[in-house]
Amino acid sequence: MDFNQSTYNLEFFNFTPEQIAAERDSLVLALIGRAVKTTIQKIETPATTALLDQSKDAVISLMMQACQSKLDSLREMDKVYFEVPPHVLQIKDFELEQRFTSEEEEAKAAQVKELKLRYRQNLAMLAELKAEEDKYKDIEPLVQQELEMHKQIYAACANSDIKKIYEFAMRVAKDHKHL
Numbered sequence: 430m431d432f433n434q435s436t437y438n439l440e441f442f443n444f445t446p447e448q449i450a451a452e453r454d455s456l457v458l459a460l461i462g463r464a465v466k467t468t469i470q471k472i473e474t475p476a477t478t479a480l481l482d483q484s485k486d487a488v489i490s491l492m493m494q495a496c497q498s499k500l501d502s503l504r505e506m507d508k509v510y511f512e513v514p515p516h517v518l519q520i521k522d523f524e525l526e527q528r529f530t531s532e533e534e535e536a537k538a539a540q541v542k543e544l545k546l547r548y549r550q551n552l553a554m555l556a557e558l559k560a561e562e563d564k565y566k567d568i569e570p571l572v573q574q575e576l577e578m579h580k581q582i583y584a585a586c587a588n589s590d591i592k593k594i595y596e597f598a599m600r601v602a603k604d605h606k607h608l
Contacts, residue, residue, distance in 0.1 A: 446504075446507040446512075450500070450504040453500065454500060458489070462489055466485075469481045469485060
């Protein structure tokens with residue numbers, strides 16, 4: 430196995446500056462390998478095939494060495510400018526992830542079951558409330574008609590001399606008591 434590939438696969442890629450540099454190195458190496466392979470395919474002849482295959486690794490190595498100073502400066506720049514926020518749980522931090530015991534899992538399952546039951550009850554309650562709302566909407570015209578009749582009665586009473594009739598009735602009642 431290639432050393433560069435093993436460092437690239439050493440841990441899962443999860444965006445630390447070192448892993449970004451390893452990703453970049455792996456991509457540059459892959460691009461150089463493809464470029465050399467394409468160049469060999471274009472210029473090879475049956476007589477030069479063996480010679481080109483032998484010198485392929487040396488050419489890739491020389492091209493990688495030529496790029497290494499630029500890759501190193503990019504690596505340093507990643508260390509300066511790239512930072513993983515502390516609240517991000519990285520792959521290497523998975524042992525910090527909360528693991529539930531069987532009792533806790535049972536408690537969570539019971540809680541989920543209770544929430545499902547409450548959800549069904551709430552759905553039934555919503556259906557009842559919707560039916561009640563529809564019933565009230567159906568009788569709303571009758572209530573409005575009744576209120577309109579009350580307004581008409583109050584208006585008719587305000588126009589008549591009900592107070593005088595009341596006072597007359599009171600006087601008659603008083604006179605009737607004295608007798």
